[in-house]
Amino acid sequence: MTKRMTLRVNNTDYDVAAAPDGLLLDALRYECGLTGAKLGCGTGDCGACTVTVDGEAVNSCLVYVPECEGKSVETVEGATTNGVGAVVAAEFLKADAVQCGFCTPGIVMSTCALLARTEPGTVTDTDIKEALAGNLCRCTGYLPILEAVRRSSEAPR
Ligand code: FES
Ligand code: FES
The missing domain is CATH 1.10.150.120 ([2Fe-2S]-binding domain)
Incomplete structure (x- = not known):
């Protein structure tokens, strides 16, 4: 069974799946309903998926959801x-x-x-x-x- 965790995005807590290979971009778009970050290349080359994690810009297509536990994610919506x-x-x-x-x-x-x-x-x-x-x-x-x-x-x- 996939573990669940709290993902803090734009100062709101979301309950999301925390599969070891679950991508932050997918969690934002499909579990949090925040579709501002886009899937372009999926390989870290285009930046369309950029969000911040603890204030640092990251490619959310390359970040795993469990890496964000206890951190603060911000998207363009917030x-x-x-x-x-x-x-x-x-x-x-x-x-x-x-x-x-x-x-x-x-x-x-x-x-x-x-x-x-x-x-x-x-x-x-x-x-x-x-x-x-x-x-x-x-x-x-x-x-x-x-x-x-x-x-x-x-x-x-
Ligand atoms: S989708 Fe292109 S860098 Fe993430
Ligand atoms: S890719 Fe169309 S405005 Fe930048």
Whole structure:
């Protein structure tokens, strides 16, 4: 019988299956009903599944559910409801940094992780490129995304 465990996501506790090979991405999408994180490659190459675990951006297609026991997971649904995450979402819209949108939740979460570890006005383009290096976008050409993250990085944390 598969063990169950409590998965804390966006400050809410979910009772989920904790199979040793159960993926965090699947638990979020199919057990928690949080479909913001997307399955792209499934191999850690595209970043569409990015969420944060204890504040660190991770590819949820590569993280096993039991690894998250006792940790705090945040998805785009939680991150953008208020605070700096809401600013990030608004700046992405303002900068036209969203086209098909498949990459957007992951890029927003990588951005939130970057902003959580930096101070307003200190983030360089190199910092942004490094933070988003694992997130692929096939639509925008990246420049609007860069602009949106630049503007977000000025916001108070
Ligand atoms: S789906 Fe996880 S990195 Fe592509
Ligand atoms: S907006 Fe389509 S993949 Fe980025």
